[in-house]
Amino acid sequence: MKDRLFKAGLLAAACMIVLLTAAIVYGLVVRSMDAFERFGIAGFISSSAWDSQTDDYGALPFIAGTVVTATVALVLCIPFSLSVSLFNGEYFRGRKLAVVAGSIIDLLAGVPSIVFGLWGFYTLRPVLVAAGISGQGFGILLASTVLAIMIVPYSSSLSAEFIAMTPAALKEGAYSLGATRMETIRYVSLPVASSGIFASYILASGRALGETMAVTMLIGNTNNIPRSLSDTGNTMAGIIANQFGEAGGLKLSSLMAIGLLLFLLTAAVNLVAKYIMKIVSR
Amino acid sequence: MENTVNTDYILELKDVSVSYGGGRNAVDKVSASVSPNTVTAIMGPSGCGKSTLLRAINRLHELYRDITTTGDIFLKGQSIFRMNPMMVRRLAGMVFQRPNPFPTMSIYGNVLAGYRLNNIPLSKAEKDCVVEKSLREVNLWDEVKDSLGKKGTFLSGGQQQRLCIARTLALRPELLLMDEPTSALDPISTARIEELILELKKEYTIVIVTHNMSQAARISCNSMFMYLGELIEFGPTKQMFTKPKDKRTEDYLTGSFG
Amino acid sequence: MxxxxxxxxxxxxxxxxxxxxxxxxxxxxxxxxxxxxxxxxxxxxHRQFRPELFTHVAPTSMEAMLARISGEAIPGGILNGLTGTLTVLTIAILMAIPLGIWTGIYLAEKRGMLMARLVSSLSDLLQGMPSIVVGVIVYVWVVRPMSSYSALAGGVALAVMMLPMVVRSTEESLKMLPVSLKEAGLSLGGSYMSVVLRILLPSAFSGLFTGALLAISRVMGETAPLLVTILGAATVNWDISRPVSSVPLLIWEFYNDPNLVGLIWASSLLLLLAVLGINILAKSIASKWKIQ
Structure with a gap:
């Protein structure tokens, strides 16, 4: 009897997760309805308007800003995170140095977003200004650089695990044919671990897409589609954080709609990554 | 040291010891010489250091920390420790216990892996020639010539092992080191590999580690018997199997232990 | 050549x-x-890092401006933020940890079953959800119905973020236990409930504890979801149905106010040290446990 009650309790907890997810999706959809009814789903996504006077809103600049910053961040982070994963998963695998480096990288993942934002604003921005990249320093490049640093821990720690899983027999096979360590990494370890590495980068890009505070402090917050790396822009998360407090009516609904789109975007990205991971680990 | 080396031998081991750090040496002061175009079998109970000795010739121990190799090994009269390790490994090709074709490469790519890994550019015609010749040498050509683009991992275990031998032969090594190449294979595949070894003897020198006494008797000219890291006996296989000099060899061959 | x-x-x-x-x-x-x-x-x-930081509430923009004009250090601290963070975190912990552990047990026990697979995927989904979206959804479900920003809303938001992490770590640490442990308990005649609660959970305790600490350190510095749920408050407030402040939120406010901007460094330092400290503590517990 007690056991049945206990099991029912466990099931109830699990049901709470289902309920919670349902409530999230339902809440976002219902609250976005006004905006979607007014502008149409395709119309909302493809419109660049953002005007409180005429009550006309569209998500295109923010979708563009989000995708561009995340993509640039991903590209910027690759040399660093791949190095870290080779450092921890291949060159110093199982040694104390790798443990220390791994812990430092993990701690980096713990640094609050707002602190990254401050650092980007006060330390990195003047560097970009001095380099003459843009007048104020704000923009895609600044936001993406900080984002890249922020996602290194996510992409590198998983990749390191996949690289470390390369069978010793294969590596020895390559060495016995006369390959150098770099050649072994390039032609054996990396190709064997490639799908896992790919998945970890997708997972990291999911992080980059949803990042809010650091990006909103650095991107310049202008409601336009960015034309170049030094251009300013805004992201989906950024516009919500900036305008949610003062919003009502159709504007609030439009922000909700952007929230829904962002949710779907990150969910899709995470799903793809998890799917690849599942295939790889089989 | 160098002038004392007899260049008639393709491989000379002088007081080779390997230690895994602390404790007894896994291989202890082994000295032996191998003549060209022979098959030399290294036998002994498991844990006697036979694989460790073979891997020392390929300088594979350098890949791991805490493993130290002492003594000297001469390949065609040249100390391998004074050569570039990559050169050593190319000259002394290695075939492993379990077939290890590269899973990301096709059959074609696997045969050419040595060229790719060593950054040796080949023309398309040269590549085709190397692939066909190497696969023919291991009697695999007829079985795979229509599926060269397929992944090597689709082949059966025996085919995979022959592919790995072809991969090694493609680089034209002076010496072929085989570490229990048939231990993961079924009897039929094993028989084919053994036939292959006898054929390859005409062009290559082979050193093979085996725990299978009858295999050693079937294919080898000379045999080494190792026990607890030491080389107990080394001589013509026939003689060792009929009149072993050492009591421990006799015990092993008669199945008293191991 | x-x-x-x-x-x-x-x-x-x-x-x-x-x-x-x-x-x-x-x-x-x-x-x-x-x-x-x-x-x-x-x-x-480091200069702002003094006792006052912990005992005084944040100054108003005017106070800070006057101090700046007369060349003095900016007065005040971040007491209202500290108490707010404490309140919000406590609410989040009370909600997320029991529910997360319970769900984690379910997943570890029913692995492979359809419902468990669904819940597992959903918790992955929740884990990947951007923090601002969490804030927005809590605004819809908590702030709106209560018609007030509140510490409770902030707590719910952080709980939603912590939940999937706690679920995962519970599931992982339970799965790492040998099956024989459970079998031994059952063979001694223990009921299913007592085996899970008295044997499995205590055996996995340090794993659960580490997971919970890491989850806390992850949400402690969150700003975005609090921005749209707790609003901020200038005074210390213990009423969970009313707006409160929090340390990261105060940093955001200081950052946006030219008169207060001098305060961001000490508050950020405090926040970062707390987050890193909890992180290191969690890791050291995990590594100590692994050796045994």
Whole structure:
């Protein structure tokens, strides 16, 4: 009897997760309805308007800003995170140095977003200004650089695990044919671990897409589609954080709609990554 | 040291010891010489250091920390420790216990892996020639010539092992080191590999580690018997199997232990 | 000739060596920001890092301006933020940890079943959800119905973020226990409930504890979801149905106010030290446990 009650309790907890997810999706959809009814789903996504006077809103600049910053961040982070994963998963695998480096990288993942934002604003921005990249320093490049640093821990720690899983027999096979360590990494370890590495980068890009505070402090917050790396822009998360407090009516609904789109975007990205991971680990 | 080396031998081991750090040496002061175009079998109970000795010739121990190799090994009269390790490994090709074709490469790519890994550019015609010749040498050509683009991992275990031998032969090594190449294979595949070894003897020198006494008797000219890291006996296989000099060899061959 | 050069062992060894050095350099560069950030916060914030920081509420913009004009240090601290963070975190912990552990047990016990697979995927989904979206949804379900920003809303938001992490860590640490442990308990005649609660959970305790600590450290510095749920408050407030402040939220406010901007460094330093401290504590518990 007690056991049945206990099991029912466990099931109830699990049901709470289902309920919670349902409530999230339902809440976002219902609250976005006004905006979607007014502008149409395709119309909302493809419109660049953002005007409180005429009550006309569209998500295109923010979708563009989000995708561009995340993509640039991903590209910027690759040399660093791949190095870290080779450092921890291949060159110093199982040694104390790798443990220390791994812990430092993990701690980096713990640094609050707002602190990254401050650092980007006060330390990195003047560097970009001095380099003459843009007048104020704000923009895609600044936001993406900080984002890249922020996602290194996510992409590198998983990749390191996949690289470390390369069978010793294969590596020895390559060495016995006369390959150098770099050649072994390039032609054996990396190709064997490639799908896992790919998945970890997708997972990291999911992080980059949803990042809010650091990006909103650095991107310049202008409601336009960015034309170049030094251009300013805004992201989906950024516009919500900036305008949610003062919003009502159709504007609030439009922000909700952007929230829904962002949710779907990150969910899709995470799903793809998890799917690849599942295939790889089989 | 160098002038004392007899260049008639393709491989000379002088007081080779390997230690895994602390404790007894896994291989202890082994000295032996191998003549060209022979098959030399290294036998002994498991844990006697036979694989460790073979891997020392390929300088594979350098890949791991805490493993130290002492003594000297001469390949065609040249100390391998004074050569570039990559050169050593190319000259002394290695075939492993379990077939290890590269899973990301096709059959074609696997045969050419040595060229790719060593950054040796080949023309398309040269590549085709190397692939066909190497696969023919291991009697695999007829079985795979229509599926060269397929992944090597689709082949059966025996085919995979022959592919790995072809991969090694493609680089034209002076010496072929085989570490229990048939231990993961079924009897039929094993028989084919053994036939292959006898054929390859005409062009290559082979050193093979085996725990299978009858295999050693079937294919080898000379045999080494190792026990607890030491080389107990080394001589013509026939003689060792009929009149072993050492009591421990006799015990092993008669199945008293191991 | 050129061909031979690129394939020469000496050239290739050198290249391999250069690659290794590049890997080390890039890795160092990837780790550097942690120390650069810490250094900057210490350098700029240590002077503000004084007892007043913990005993006084944040100054108003006017107070700070007057102090700045007369050349004095900015008065006040972040007491209202500290109490707010404490309140919000407590609410989040009380909600997320029991529910998360319970769900984690379910997943570990019913692995492979349809419902467990669904819940597992959903908790992945929740884990990947952007923090601002969490804030927005809590606004819809808590702030709106209560018609007030509140500490409770902030707590719910952080709980939603912690939940999937707690579920995962519970599931993982339970799965790591040998099956024989459970079988031994059952064979001694223990009921299913007592085996789970008295044997499995205590055996996995340090794993659960580490997971919970890591989850707390992850949400402690969250700003975005609080922005749209707790609003902020200038005074210390213990009523969970009313707006409160929090440390990261105060940093955001200081950052946006030219008169208060001098306060960001000490508050950020405090926040970062707390987050890193909990992180290191969690890791050291985990590693101690692994050895046994």
């Amino acid at each position: 050129k061909k031979a050069f690129f394939a020469s062992p000496a050239y290739r060894s050198a290249k391999s060596r250069a690659f290794f050095i590049a890997v080390c350099l890039f890795s160092t560069a990837a780790m550097a920001p942690l120390f650069l950030i810490l250094w900057e916060l210490v350098e700029k914030g």
